[in-house]
Amino acid sequence: MEYSGRSSTYLPNEDDQVTYNTSSKISQPSPSLMLARPSFGFGSDFTFQLNSISSGSVPTFKPPVFNHDPELELLQVQGSHQTNTLDSTLEHSTRNAVLVTGEAEKSSAGLFPQRAVVGSIVGQYAHGFPRITANPKLYLNVNTPFSTLICGVQGSGKSHSASVILEGCLIVDKRIGTLPKPLAGLCLHYDRGSVNYPCESAYLGLPATRAQLGLKSTSSVPVTVLVSPTCLETMRRIYKPLKGVNVMPFYLSTSNLNSSRMLTLMGFDDSVIMPLYLQRAMTILRTMGADRFNYDTFKKKMSKEPLNPAQESSYKMRIEMLDSYLTGNRAWDVSSYFKPGHLVIVDLRDPFTNSSLVIALFEILVGLFVERRMETGKVLLLDEAHKYLNSDPSSARFTESMTSLIRQQRHFGIRTIISTQEPTVVPDAILDLVSFLVLHRFSSPTWIKHLSKHISVDQDHQADSDWSRTISRLGLGEAVVVAPTALSIKSDSLACEPLATGFFLIRTRKRLTFDGGASIVAYKS
Template structure:
C-alpha cells in the first residue's frame, strides 16, 4: 500500500513539473503571457485579462508591465513622435479607463538633442505633461534639464507649455562624477586615435582605484600636466572644460541629491539643445545620465527614450560610449526592469546589433529603399521584401507596420475532424507576421502637429 502511495506521489510530482509542457495550455503564470511586449485586444481577453496582465496601455496595445526594447522609425509627419508619446502616456499616466490600467506608474527618462538657439523646438515628449483642456486627465510632472549656458533660452523655448514643465540646469555633483563619468566625457574608446596624454589620465585613474574622488583626480592631474607640451595641454583643457561646465560648484551641503532627478510617475527630459554642444559631447553627457538613471532607486520600473537618435547616435561606435551603454541595458533589461524606446527618422544610424536585440519594431512611413534594406536584414518577417517596402511607403499618417515576434494575438488553426475541417482561433505569438496598426488618439496635448499656412 505504501509502495502504491509513493508511486502516486511520484506521478503527481512529475505532472506538476511538466505542467508547463503543453504549448496550447496557458494560465496567468505563463512566462510568455507575462513578458509579451504587445498583444491584440482579443488575445488580452483570451489570456485572462487583468488577472494575467495587471498593467497595460492602449496603443493596440502595449503591455508596459514587462520590460521591452522598441524601435520606432519614420519620416517627419508619419506619426513617429505621436507613437512615442502614446507609449509614454501608457507608462506614466495614472489609471485611465480609456487608455488602460496603470497600477504603478513608471519613471521616465528622455534623451533629446538638437541644434539649440532661440528658435529651437521643445522636446515633443514634454507635452505628455500638459492635459487636453477639460479632459480631466491627471498628467505626470515633467522636469527638463538643460545646459546652464542656455538656461534662459530654453526656459523661453518651453514657455508655451506653461506650468506643465519645469526647466532646470543640468549639474552633476562631485560624487556623481566617478571614473566612468570622467572617461565618458573624455570620449575614451570613441576614437581610434587616443591622444597620448590620455595614457597619463588613465594611469592616474588606475592609481586612485577605489579611492577615486573628482577633486583628488584634479589635484593629481594638476601636478602631472606640468610635463605636457602646449598641444597636449590644449587638448586636455578642451575636454575637461565641458565637464567643468556641468559641475555643481556649490558647497556639498547645498547640492541637490542625485535621486531627485528621477521618481515614480515622473518624466525627466535631458535636453542638450545648445549651439556649443556637439553630438559627441552630447553622447558623453547622455551616457553619464543614463548610468545614473539605471542606478537610481525609484521603486518602480523605468522607461528610457532615445529621442531623435539620428542626431547623435553613430553606427560606427558600437563598442564604446552611449551605444555600448544602450546595448548593455537592452541585454539586461529584464534584470534592470527597463524599457528602452529608440526613436529615429533615419534607421541606418541605429547600429545593426541594436536592431537585432529590439523586441518590437514600429515602422511608420518612409520612402528610402536603403532604410528598408538596413532594417530588413535584422528583423523577422514572413513577407517578401519588395511587398513589405511597398506597404511601408503607402502607410497613412499614424499607421505602422508592427514586427514583434514575442507579441500575442489570436490566429486561426485548422483542425481536421471526421468528415469536416474546422478553423479554431487560438492564442499564439506573432512570430514573423507583419501586423498593420494605427496609433490611438492622445489624451494629452499634441505639440508636434504640422504647421499649415491656412488651417481648415
C-alpha cells in the same frame, strides 16, 4: 514502456503499471489559461492536446506515475512530480508578451495588470490568424520590460507614437488602460542645429485641447526639463509657452563620478590613438583606483603633468566644459528628479558644448537612472536617436552601453523607446535585439533593404500583405508593427499564440496630452 515517436503517446506493456482513470474528475489548468491557451509555436498537435485536457476529453488511462525518481522532478513531463509545470511555463510566457490583442487579453484575464492601449488593429497579416480581429484594441504590456524602435519620415506620426507609449507608461486614465503603478520616465534630446523650439515630449505636460481630442482632457504628466547651465535663460524662454513644465539647470555632483565615468567624460576611446593628456589622465585614474576617485585630487595631479602647449590647451578646454556641468555640492543628486509618474527631459542643446561631451553626459545619466532604486519600473526615450546613437567614434561608447542595457532589460526593469528618422544608422545589434518595431510611412528602398536584414517577416512581394508595400501606402498615424512575440487568437483552434513572422497594421490612438508636433503650413484652412 514503449513510445510511438510522439512524447504524448504511451504504449503500455504487460509489466507496466498503468493508473487508469476511474473517476470523471480531471485536473484542470489554471483559470487564467482555460479560455485560450497559448501553444507558442509547438504546433497544432500540441494545441489539440492542451485543449483536450481543458475540455475533459482524455484517454481512459492516465500516464504512468513515476514513483521516487528524483531525476524526473525538474522535467516537464506529465506524471512526474515536477514543481515547474507546463501550465506555469505557458503562463510565464504569456505574462511577458509585449503586445497583446484585445481578444488575447480577454482570454488571459488577470495576466496583464499593467496594460496600455496603443491603437486599433486595422489588419493582422500572419498565417493562421484572421485578417480582421473582433476586438480592435492592441495593448502594450507595460508590466514587462521591452525595447522598441519607432521610425518613419518626418510628419508620418513617429513622435505621436512615442508620446502614446509614454502616456501609457506614465498616466493613470481608464480610457487608455490599467496602470496601478506608473513608471518613472527619462527622455534624452539633443540637436546640433538651432535652439528655438521645445522637445516634443515636453508637451506631455499639457492636456490635449478639446479640438484635438474631441472632448475635455485633464490628463498630463509632471515634466522637468534639465538644460545646460550656460543656456538656462534661453531655454526657459523657449519652454515658457508650456505652462507647468519646470526648466532647471542640469548638474552632476562630483560624488556621482568614479574612475570609469571620468574616463567617459574625458572622451576615452580604446579604438583610437589617445592624445597625450588622456594617457596621463588614465595613468592617474589607475593609481587612484576605482573606489578612491576624487575629482579635485584628479585635477591637482593633472596640473602637475608636463604637457606641451597643444595638449594642455585641449585638456583645459575639456575640463572647463565639464566644470560647467559639475557642482561641488556632494549632497546634490540629479537622481532625485526620477519619480514614478514623472518625466525628466534632458535637453543639452548648447552651442558651447561639443557633441562628444553631451553623449558622455547622456551615458552617465542613463547609468544613474538605471541605478536609481524604486518600486516601480522605468521607461527611457531616446528622441531623435540618429543624432547620437550611431557608429561615429564619439558615440561608440554610448552605443555599446545602450546595446548592453537592452540585452539586460529584464534584469534592470527598464523599457527603452528609440525614435529616429534614420534607421540605417542605428547599430545592427540594437535592431536585432529590440522587442518590436513600429514602422511609419517611408518609401526608401535603402531603408527597406536595411530593415529586411533584421526582422523576420514573411515575404510575399506579389500580395497586398507584403510589409514593404504596405509601409509605402500608410496614412498619417498608421504603422506596421513587427512583434514576433505579440499574442493573438488563431482562426481555427481559437488558441492564443504569438504572431511570429506576421505583422500588424495599426492606427495609433488619440493622445490625452497636447500634440505639439503639427506641421507649420503657409495657410491654415
